Amino acid sequence: MTMTEALIDLQGISRTYRNGELSTTVLHDLNLQIRQGEFVAIMGASGSGKSTLMHLLGCLDRPTTGRYLLRGQDVASLGRDDLARLRRETFGFIFQSYHLIASASATENVEVPAIYAGLQRLERRERAESLLTGLGLGERLRNKPSQLSGGQQQRVSIARALMNDAQIILADEPTGALDSQSGKDVLALLAQLHSQGKTVIIITHDAEVASHAQRLIEMRDGRILRDSGAVPVAGAPSPDNPENAPSPAAGEHREQAVASTLADAGEAVRMALRALRANVFRTVLTLLGIVIGVASVVVMLAVGNGARQEVIERISSLGTNLLLVRPGAPNTRRSQDGSTNTLMPLDAELAGQLDNVIAAVPEMSGRATLRAGNTDYQTQITATSPALPLARDWPVARGVFLDEEDNRRYAAVTVLGSTVADNLFGAGADPLGEYVLINNVPFQVIGVMAPKGATPWGADQDDVLFVPLNTGSLRLIGQRHLNSITVMIDDLTQAEATQEALRQTLLQAHGGVEDFQIRNMASLLENVADTQNTFTVLLGSIAAISLLVGGIGVMNIMLVNVTERTREIGIRVATGARTRHILQQFIVEALVVSAIGGLLGVAFGLVFAAGLQTLGTAIEFTAGPVLLAFGCAFATGLIFGYMPAHKAANLDPVVALSAD
Incomplete structure (x- = not known):
């Protein structure tokens, strides 16, 4: 029978609790070994x-006053994590x-x-x-x-x-x-x-x-x-005996194990899933906010990207290597008094002679009433040159297009757009060789253009017929001036230089008066793309607000979670959880909720977007919006989960254990 050194040594211990100005001393100057x-x-x-x-x-x-020695070490010198150990x-x-x-x-x-x-x-x-x-x-x-x-x-x-x-x-x-x-x-x-x-x-x-x-x-x-x-x-073994206390090496080994094992995401996720299963209904409500937010981001960005791509494709269908010359001074509206009638066929010939120009297509247009059999139809006439299919990237589906001989001899021949052909002769009919009265002048149909579709502004490009430039000017439209000249260039890298050369050529031909406008279709495409990008960002921002609201919901639910599980936190602290363990647990729970919600949101968003696509809405599926939405959901869980986790990690263990 032996008397050992004190394992626990309390020296003058007192404990006082304060509530505002009120103080209550529970322990008075205790000495105990x-x-x-x-x-x-x-x-x-x-x-x-x-x-x-x-x-x-x-x-x-911790005591208010006095010393608590455990195996000779003053407990007051230990931090929160040392006390946890x-x-x-x-x-x-x-x-x-x-x-x-x-x-x-x-x-x-x-x-x-x-x-x-x-x-x-x-x-x-x-x-x-x-x-x-x-x-x-x-x-x-x-x-x-x-x-x-x-x-x-x-x-x-x-x-x-x-x-x-x-x-x-x-x-x-x-x-x-x-x-x-x-x-x-x-x-x-x-x-x-x-x-x-x-x-x-x-x-x-x-x-x-x-x-x-x-x-x-x-x-x-x-x-x-x-x-x-x-x-x-x-x-009784002595507390000084190395066999009675963990050696420094063992302690160091344990700390390394904690760093490597408890930080393991798998273990933290398992605990998080168990905690979330404890209140399924609340978890579902929390997930709902994240799902709606993520799905909104996916759908909105898919719609925005689809709309942008559709507009870009329509503009690209007009040709991006084009310079469009129109009459009238720059930055002025076209008037009805004839002051804009400044482009002539000679301007197109001069443009076609410039370096880096493949073709210059003159166009003059007007409206006319057509008749084929007992069918009348009103459409647009475009008098042009044989180079139009090349410049517009618009092939002939059946027959041939106009040629120089037709233009030279003022031939009464026409090429129909697919919409005009269908309305005059019926869908699927072959109009080649048939005659069409244009303003009561008979024209023979020598070709039908391939369907082109609508313009970016919604006009039907196929609702048109083409006639030779000279024929249209003399026999149908009754004017010499052009409505536009489409210039097709070869090297896009020289587009600006070619545009300036064209400008200088036309200035010289017009006596130094700049009564025309030149528009670069590539620049127009860039401007439209920028506008659509802004539109997409706007849609994404609106959807991000939904995700933000979902994140606030996560934070609120996690704060409630911390309040309801205060005693559990106390239990974990009492059994050795360090501050980072509690912090990690609640952050991981928020991340698990956000990750599950993100995955469900992405799935629902893709399904909903696919449904819109089947209804005719332009949709573009890319990995970017999906990764962005899921990443935002994950970041939302991390950001909005930190505050509740921080609150939980800093709870006083005694207060936590006594919570209801």
């Missing part, structure tokens, strides 16, 4: 300060109200301290099941706390206290909520633990329970009223 291997009962009535003393002993709370490796807590995590099974509850100690999943599962089986709960391993009796829950609590082979067992009213037989069983287990060399400290108000201990300390009004004194312990 507890040695390794003792079985101590701290007894007192409610309000005597015994539970506060237990919280101080277990490093769940102490609770994880030195103390095992057995609470009166069990403090089990409601959503976890018995095995999972017992595993909690080992998770924070960095024990591998298989190892901790085997150890937890072994401890529970040894305590008679081998058939209750998968049961949740609500499926266990009070005595069984307390045994789970004891198994959890033993999970990391704690040297000090702190039991707060361990039999207070149990029937007499379960209470005896628990006390027998505590005695057995003491016989194995554990230091056991029981907090109780029951003299019968206290009688099982070797040493009795009575408290009243925050002071030690009586102490029966330390009892020599048979073969």
